[in-house]
Amino acid sequence: MPRYKIILCLALFFFITVEAVAGEKALKKAFFIPQWVPQAQFAGYYLAHERGIYKKHGIDLTIIPGGPDSPPLDFLKSGKADFGTLWLSTGIQMRAKGIKIINIAQVLQRSALMLVAKKSSGIKSPQDMNGKKVGLWGPIFQIQPKAFIKKYNLNVKIIRQSFSVNLFLRDGVDVASAMWYNEYHTILNSGLNPDELTTFLFHKHGLNFPEDGIYTMKDTFQRDPDLCRAFVKASIEGWQYALAHPEETLSIVMKNLQKEHIPATWVHQKWMLDRMKDLILPEDPNIPMGKLFAEDYNRVAKGLKDNGLIKEIPDFTFFYRECISHDEK
Amino acid sequence: MMKNRGIGLKLILLILTSVTLIFFLIFGYNYLFSRRIIIKNVEKNARNLAQATVNRIDMVLRSVEKVPKSLAYFLESSSYSGGDMIDLLHSVVENNPEIYGSTIAFEPYAYSRNSLCFAPYFYKCKGKIEFKYIPYKYFYWDWYQIPKELNRPAWTEPYYDVGAGNIIMSTYSVPFYKTVLGKRQLMGVVTADISLSWLQKIIASIKIGQTGYGFLVSKNGTFVTHHDEHLIMNETIFSAAEARADARLRELGREMIRGKSGFVPFSSILTGKKCWMVYTPLSSSGWSLGVLFPQDELMADITNLNRIVIFLGLAGFLFLLVVIVLISGSITRPLRALAEAAKDIATGNLDIELPTIKSRDEVGKLADSFNYMKSSLKEYIKELTETTAAKERIESELKIAHDIQMGILHKIFPPFPDRPELDIYATLEPAKEVGGDLYDFFFMDDDHLCFTVGDVSGKGVPASLFMAITMTLIKTKATKGLSPDKVLSRVNEDLSIDNPSMMFVTVFLGILNIRTGELEYSNGGHNPPYIFHKNGDIEPLEMTNGMALGVVEDFSYQSKKFVLQKGETIFLYTDGVTEAMNEKEELFSEERLKKDINALKDKPIQEVAAGITEKVKAFSQGVPQTDDITMMILRFYGRD
Known part of the structure; x- marks a missing residue:
C-alpha cells in the first residue's frame, strides 16, 4: 500500500528533522494496526494518540487504519506494524501455526460474541434452538457457537451468515450471530425491541473467549521490551481516558470514521463504547486492566483444539508477556 | 368596591368584560372548529398524496419485479445455452430503463463443475451497457442469500454498490430451481438492480409548503431518501429515535416497518417543527413512505385569520371602550x-x-x-x-x-281713686290681636256710674270695629237720666240700622247709684253677672229677657232693679270665660266659675280677676284661646 509508505517516509523524515534540529528527548517510532475500522471498539488507542499519551510514554505512534483489506497479522509479520490487535483465539491459532507472535495485553476481558433470536420464533432457551436455522460467521467466530451447541446438545442447521443481519431480520435464519457492541445494536435499530429478543452472550454460558488483545512479534519484544511496555501502558491509559470521557471520545471516533468515509452514527458508536466499558473492566476492581489469565487462555486454546483448529496448545508462558505491572515488580 | 365607582367605570368594566368573554368564546369555538376542518382536509389530502406516490413507486417496482420473475420462469422451464442466457440478460438491461443491472447467479458449481461462482452481470454505466462476471463470492450476500433461505423472491435493503458507480441500489432477486430426481433443487437467483435515484427524485418532488417533505424508510427502518442527506443509508428511524431519546418516534418507526399506515402529529426530526405525518407502505418492497405536513404552514391561513380576528376584536374592544366612555x-x-x-x-x-x-x-x-x-x-x-x-x-x-x-278701654285701676264708695276692676284678654269683647264704665253724673260689658258676635277685625261702634254708641247714648233699657234701645236702634253684615252684640248695662247702692240694669242677651252677697251667697242677677243688640231694630228692652248692700260685689264676664275649652273639649262652665268665685270672693277684686284668669288658663292648659276673655268686678262700699 503506497499510502502507508508515504506516511512512513514522511514520519521518518519528520523524526529525523526533529531529532536533528530540536534535539529533544528521542521519541521511539512505532506503528499500530487495529483489526477493523476506527470505530469505538478501538477508541482507547485513538484517544491515547489524540491526547498525546503515547508521546508522554516516549512513543511517536502512527496508527494504520484497519479494515477488510488490512489484516493486522500480515502487517505484523511483514514488519509494517509493530503492534496490532487480534482476538485471543486468532492469536493462539497463529502461535500454534508457528508464527512467533506474543500477547502483551488482553484488553477485552469478556467475549462480546452472542447469539440472538426472536422470541416470536419460539426461542427462549438454548434448547429451543433445536431444529432451527442458526447463522454463523467464519471459522474463528464459530468456535464458541459450536461449543455452545455441543454443550447444550443441540441439533441445528448452520447457515453461513454475512456481514449484515438482514437475513435474520427477514426470518431467513432463526438465530443470528452478533457482536454485542455492534450487530445487536443494529438489530435494535432495525425496529426490534430488546424484550422481543432472546440473547445468548457466550461469556454468560461458560464460553468466555476474550477477544481484542495487543500483539507484537517476538522479535520486536526482544529487541525493545520497554517500547512494548510503554505501548501497553499508554494504550491502557488511553482506554481509561476514553471510558472516563465518553463525549470527547465519541466526537473523536466520529471524526475518524468520517475521515475514512465510513457511515457512522453517534448512537451506534455510543452503544459500542458503553459495551467496551462492560467488556474491558475486570470484575474485581483491584485487578489492573489488560491482563491475560491462564484460565482464559486455556479455555480458548482448548476450544480451538477441540474444534481441530489447532493441534497442540502453545505454552502460555511463551505466548503471554506481562507488560502491565512490570515496573512494580 | 363597584359601589363607589362612577357609572362610566361600571359600564366599562361590565360591558367590556362581557364582550371580551363573548368574543373569546366565539373565537375559541371558531378556531377549534376551523382547525378540525383543516386537519380533516389535511389528513384526506395527505393520505391521497401518500397513496398516489406509493402507487407510482409500486407501479415501477412491480414492473421491475416481472422481469427477473419471467427470466426465472424461462430458466426453469427451458433448456438454454450460456450464450442464450447472456443475450437475454443484455436485452433485459437494455430494454428496461428502470433496471440498472441484472444477473443470473448460480449456486456453487451449479452452472459448471469447474467454476465455484458463475454470475454474468450486465449493468448500465455512463449510458452504456457494460458486462462482467461478479468477481466476489456472492453466496452470502443479502441479494443472494435472502431469497435462497426464504425460498421466495425478495427485495434487498438498499445498499451502496461500491463496484459500479457509487449509487444506492436495491435488488430484486428471484430464486430459480431445477427438479433433480423428483427433488426441487435451487439453481441460483435472477436479480434486477434498480437505482434508487429516481425514487429519491419522486420523493424529493413532494413539497408540502415551504418545509414539508417526504421520506422513505426501508424494511429495517433505514432512511432511503430524506431531506437530510446525512440520514440516508446512515441512520434508521430507530437510531434517530435513540439519538433524540424519542420513544414515540421509535414506536412510529415500528408501525411503519410493519406495513401500517396512519396520520399522526409529529415533530420534525430536523427542525423540531410540529407537523402531521402520514405514512403508508409500499406494497412491493414493504418499505414505508412518510410525508411531513408542517402544521404552521398549513395553519397559516387560519393563523392569519385568527390574527385578523384578534386584531378586529381588539379594535372593536377599543372602539367599544371609546363609545362607552362617550355614552x-x-x-x-x-x-x-x-x-x-x-x-x-x-x-x-x-x-x-x-x-x-x-x-x-x-x-x-x-x-x-x-x-x-x-x-x-x-x-x-x-x-x-x-x-x-x-x-x-x-x-x-x-x-x-x-x-x-x-x-279705648280703661287701663288704669283704680279708675276713681277719689271715689271710696266703690272699687272697680276690669280685664280683657283678646283671643286674637283685636277682639269683640268690650267693657266700659263712666259716671253719668256725680252719683250714677254707668258700667257695661259686651260681646260682639264673631271675632277679629269686624268684631273689633263693631265693638268700637257699640262702645261709642253706648257712651254717647248713655246720657244723664236715661234708664239702661232706654240706652240699650237707642244703641240697638243705631246698630240695627245699616248692619249689612248682620253682626250683633250682647250687652249688659247697669247704672249704679253710688250713694244708695241702687242698681238699675238691662241685659241685651248677655250672661247674667254674679252678685257676691253679704251673707256669702253667690247668685246671678235676675234676667231682663232682652235680646242681643243689632238684631231687631225696634226691640224694647226691660230694666230691673237691685240694691247692692255695702261690701257686695258684682262679677260681670263674657262667655270667653265659661266656654274656655280644655284638651278633652270640656267647657270651663258656669259651675266651675261659680265654685272658683266662691273660693276667691273675699279677696281684693284684682286678685279675684287674676285668680279666675289663672284658673281658666290652668284648665285650658295650652289649648289656644278661642274667644276673648273679659271680666269686670265692681265692689260697692257705699258712703259712711
Missing part, C-alpha cells in the same frame, strides 16, 4: 353638572344657570324637571315673600288696631 360621559356629565347645580340650589341660589342639555332623553327630561323645579321654587319663594310682607303689614296694622282697641 357614559354624555350621561354622567350632565348628571354631575345637575348634582353640582342642585347643591347650589340647596344653599338657596335659585338664580344659578342650569347646564343646558340638548338631548331629549331621560337625562334631558331630568334637566327639564330640574329647571321647572327651580323656577317653581323661585316663583313660590317670591310669592311667599310677598305674602309674608302682606301678612306682616296686616299684623302690624292689627297690632296698631289692638293698641287702639286697648287704648
Whole structure:
C-alpha cells in the first residue's frame, strides 16, 4: 500500500528533522494496526494518540487504519506494524501455526460474541434452538457457537451468515450471530425491541473467549521490551481516558470514521463504547486492566483444539508477556 | 368596591368584560372548529398524496419485479445455452430503463463443475451497457442469500454498490430451481438492480409548503431518501429515535416497518417543527413512505385569520371602550353638572344657570324637571315673600288696631281713686290681636256710674270695629237720666240700622247709684253677672229677657232693679270665660266659675280677676284661646 509508505517516509523524515534540529528527548517510532475500522471498539488507542499519551510514554505512534483489506497479522509479520490487535483465539491459532507472535495485553476481558433470536420464533432457551436455522460467521467466530451447541446438545442447521443481519431480520435464519457492541445494536435499530429478543452472550454460558488483545512479534519484544511496555501502558491509559470521557471520545471516533468515509452514527458508536466499558473492566476492581489469565487462555486454546483448529496448545508462558505491572515488580 | 365607582367605570368594566368573554368564546369555538376542518382536509389530502406516490413507486417496482420473475420462469422451464442466457440478460438491461443491472447467479458449481461462482452481470454505466462476471463470492450476500433461505423472491435493503458507480441500489432477486430426481433443487437467483435515484427524485418532488417533505424508510427502518442527506443509508428511524431519546418516534418507526399506515402529529426530526405525518407502505418492497405536513404552514391561513380576528376584536374592544366612555360621559356629565347645580340650589341660589342639555332623553327630561323645579321654587319663594310682607303689614296694622282697641278701654285701676264708695276692676284678654269683647264704665253724673260689658258676635277685625261702634254708641247714648233699657234701645236702634253684615252684640248695662247702692240694669242677651252677697251667697242677677243688640231694630228692652248692700260685689264676664275649652273639649262652665268665685270672693277684686284668669288658663292648659276673655268686678262700699 503506497499510502502507508508515504506516511512512513514522511514520519521518518519528520523524526529525523526533529531529532536533528530540536534535539529533544528521542521519541521511539512505532506503528499500530487495529483489526477493523476506527470505530469505538478501538477508541482507547485513538484517544491515547489524540491526547498525546503515547508521546508522554516516549512513543511517536502512527496508527494504520484497519479494515477488510488490512489484516493486522500480515502487517505484523511483514514488519509494517509493530503492534496490532487480534482476538485471543486468532492469536493462539497463529502461535500454534508457528508464527512467533506474543500477547502483551488482553484488553477485552469478556467475549462480546452472542447469539440472538426472536422470541416470536419460539426461542427462549438454548434448547429451543433445536431444529432451527442458526447463522454463523467464519471459522474463528464459530468456535464458541459450536461449543455452545455441543454443550447444550443441540441439533441445528448452520447457515453461513454475512456481514449484515438482514437475513435474520427477514426470518431467513432463526438465530443470528452478533457482536454485542455492534450487530445487536443494529438489530435494535432495525425496529426490534430488546424484550422481543432472546440473547445468548457466550461469556454468560461458560464460553468466555476474550477477544481484542495487543500483539507484537517476538522479535520486536526482544529487541525493545520497554517500547512494548510503554505501548501497553499508554494504550491502557488511553482506554481509561476514553471510558472516563465518553463525549470527547465519541466526537473523536466520529471524526475518524468520517475521515475514512465510513457511515457512522453517534448512537451506534455510543452503544459500542458503553459495551467496551462492560467488556474491558475486570470484575474485581483491584485487578489492573489488560491482563491475560491462564484460565482464559486455556479455555480458548482448548476450544480451538477441540474444534481441530489447532493441534497442540502453545505454552502460555511463551505466548503471554506481562507488560502491565512490570515496573512494580 | 363597584359601589363607589362612577357609572362610566361600571359600564366599562361590565360591558367590556362581557364582550371580551363573548368574543373569546366565539373565537375559541371558531378556531377549534376551523382547525378540525383543516386537519380533516389535511389528513384526506395527505393520505391521497401518500397513496398516489406509493402507487407510482409500486407501479415501477412491480414492473421491475416481472422481469427477473419471467427470466426465472424461462430458466426453469427451458433448456438454454450460456450464450442464450447472456443475450437475454443484455436485452433485459437494455430494454428496461428502470433496471440498472441484472444477473443470473448460480449456486456453487451449479452452472459448471469447474467454476465455484458463475454470475454474468450486465449493468448500465455512463449510458452504456457494460458486462462482467461478479468477481466476489456472492453466496452470502443479502441479494443472494435472502431469497435462497426464504425460498421466495425478495427485495434487498438498499445498499451502496461500491463496484459500479457509487449509487444506492436495491435488488430484486428471484430464486430459480431445477427438479433433480423428483427433488426441487435451487439453481441460483435472477436479480434486477434498480437505482434508487429516481425514487429519491419522486420523493424529493413532494413539497408540502415551504418545509414539508417526504421520506422513505426501508424494511429495517433505514432512511432511503430524506431531506437530510446525512440520514440516508446512515441512520434508521430507530437510531434517530435513540439519538433524540424519542420513544414515540421509535414506536412510529415500528408501525411503519410493519406495513401500517396512519396520520399522526409529529415533530420534525430536523427542525423540531410540529407537523402531521402520514405514512403508508409500499406494497412491493414493504418499505414505508412518510410525508411531513408542517402544521404552521398549513395553519397559516387560519393563523392569519385568527390574527385578523384578534386584531378586529381588539379594535372593536377599543372602539367599544371609546363609545362607552362617550355614552357614559354624555350621561354622567350632565348628571354631575345637575348634582353640582342642585347643591347650589340647596344653599338657596335659585338664580344659578342650569347646564343646558340638548338631548331629549331621560337625562334631558331630568334637566327639564330640574329647571321647572327651580323656577317653581323661585316663583313660590317670591310669592311667599310677598305674602309674608302682606301678612306682616296686616299684623302690624292689627297690632296698631289692638293698641287702639286697648287704648279705648280703661287701663288704669283704680279708675276713681277719689271715689271710696266703690272699687272697680276690669280685664280683657283678646283671643286674637283685636277682639269683640268690650267693657266700659263712666259716671253719668256725680252719683250714677254707668258700667257695661259686651260681646260682639264673631271675632277679629269686624268684631273689633263693631265693638268700637257699640262702645261709642253706648257712651254717647248713655246720657244723664236715661234708664239702661232706654240706652240699650237707642244703641240697638243705631246698630240695627245699616248692619249689612248682620253682626250683633250682647250687652249688659247697669247704672249704679253710688250713694244708695241702687242698681238699675238691662241685659241685651248677655250672661247674667254674679252678685257676691253679704251673707256669702253667690247668685246671678235676675234676667231682663232682652235680646242681643243689632238684631231687631225696634226691640224694647226691660230694666230691673237691685240694691247692692255695702261690701257686695258684682262679677260681670263674657262667655270667653265659661266656654274656655280644655284638651278633652270640656267647657270651663258656669259651675266651675261659680265654685272658683266662691273660693276667691273675699279677696281684693284684682286678685279675684287674676285668680279666675289663672284658673281658666290652668284648665285650658295650652289649648289656644278661642274667644276673648273679659271680666269686670265692681265692689260697692257705699258712703259712711
